[in-house]
Amino acid sequence: MTLPHTTIKVLVVDDEALARLRLRTLLADCVAPAALVVAEAADAVQAMSALQRDSFDAVLLDIGMPGLDGMGLARVIATLPQPPAVVFVTAHSSHAVQAFELAAVDYLTKPVRLERLQQALQKVERLTQSERALQPDLPEEVLIIQDRGRTERVPLAEVLYLKAELKYITVRTASRSYILDGSLNELEALHGAQFMRIHRNALIARRAVRALEKHFDPEEGEGWAVRLKGIEELLVVSRRQVSAVRGAMAG
Numbered sequence: 001m002t003l004p005h006t007t008i009k010v011l012v013v014d015d016e017a018l019a020r021l022r023l024r025t026l027l028a029d030c031v032a033p034a035a036l037v038v039a040e041a042a043d044a045v046q047a048m049s050a051l052q053r054d055s056f057d058a059v060l061l062d063i064g065m066p067g068l069d070g071m072g073l074a075r076v077i078a079t080l081p082q083p084p085a086v087v088f089v090t091a092h093s094s095h096a097v098q099a100f101e102l103a104a105v106d107y108l109t110k111p112v113r114l115e116r117l118q119q120a121l122q123k124v125e126r127l128t129q130s131e132r133a134l135q136p137d138l139p140e141e142v143l144i145i146q147d148r149g150r151t152e153r154v155p156l157a158e159v160l161y162l163k164a165e166l167k168y169i170t171v172r173t174a175s176r177s178y179i180l181d182g183s184l185n186e187l188e189a190l191h192g193a194q195f196m197r198i199h200r201n202a203l204i205a206r207r208a209v210r211a212l213e214k215h216f217d218p219e220e221g222e223g224w225a226v227r228l229k230g231i232e233e234l235l236v237v238s239r240r241q242v243s244a245v246r247g248a249m250a251g
Contacts, residue, residue, distance in 0.1 A: 071098060164202070
């Protein structure tokens with residue numbers, strides 16, 4: 001049985017901006033499977049930041065980069081809990097043997113041809129589908145909330161923000177609010193991949209950010225606030241967190 005094609009989520013890593021642009025252009029023309037460039041990076045530090053922030057099916061990885069090179073980065077990627085497939089994209093063919101020793105899915109030489117890139121994505125797709133078939137369904141992450149004698153399981157994927165108020169935390173979804181007895185710092189440590197701090201008293205779901213806009217707060221004066229998908233409420237962003245929110249929106 002032939003499985004339906006999926007969209008391959010890609011991280012492009014190359015220190016040359018023009019090389020990244022060319023790959024993005026080629027990836028946009030790929031079909032069966034299609035490709036979505038979720039992020040790009042100019043070096044290993046930016047790449048690891050992206051890998052910690054998002055999930056990817058494939059990393060298109062240049063070898064010759066300043067700092068930690070592509071081979072070194074591939075070794076680091078292999079240690080991740082769910083490492084994406086690595087496809088090396090380089091101007092030299094001399095590293096091919098070493099690349100496949102690192103379990104690279106493919107090795108492309110520049111200038112990359114569309115047909116050859118499509119073949120690499122097909123290899124990634126086959127690997128991804130076989131790994132998913134072997135994995136059991138992962139349990140849904142939930143927050144356990146005690147509410148007037150009832151115990152409720154609120155899926156973390158539905159939570160838009162977590163806000164500390166007095167001794168409790170308000171847990172807000174698109175449909176309602178809950179009260180949770182806990183620590184905002186503990187929740188941030190547990191769920192930092194899905195939530196980001198925007199204020200000393202608030203975490204927001206990264207996926208839910210809709211807009212960052214100028215805002216006047218009676219207590220803090222002129223500043224910024226974030227608007228989330230699904231609710232009209234504005235949440236104040238502290239000055240030190242504004243750049244982090246902009247970065248999350250750009251990523």
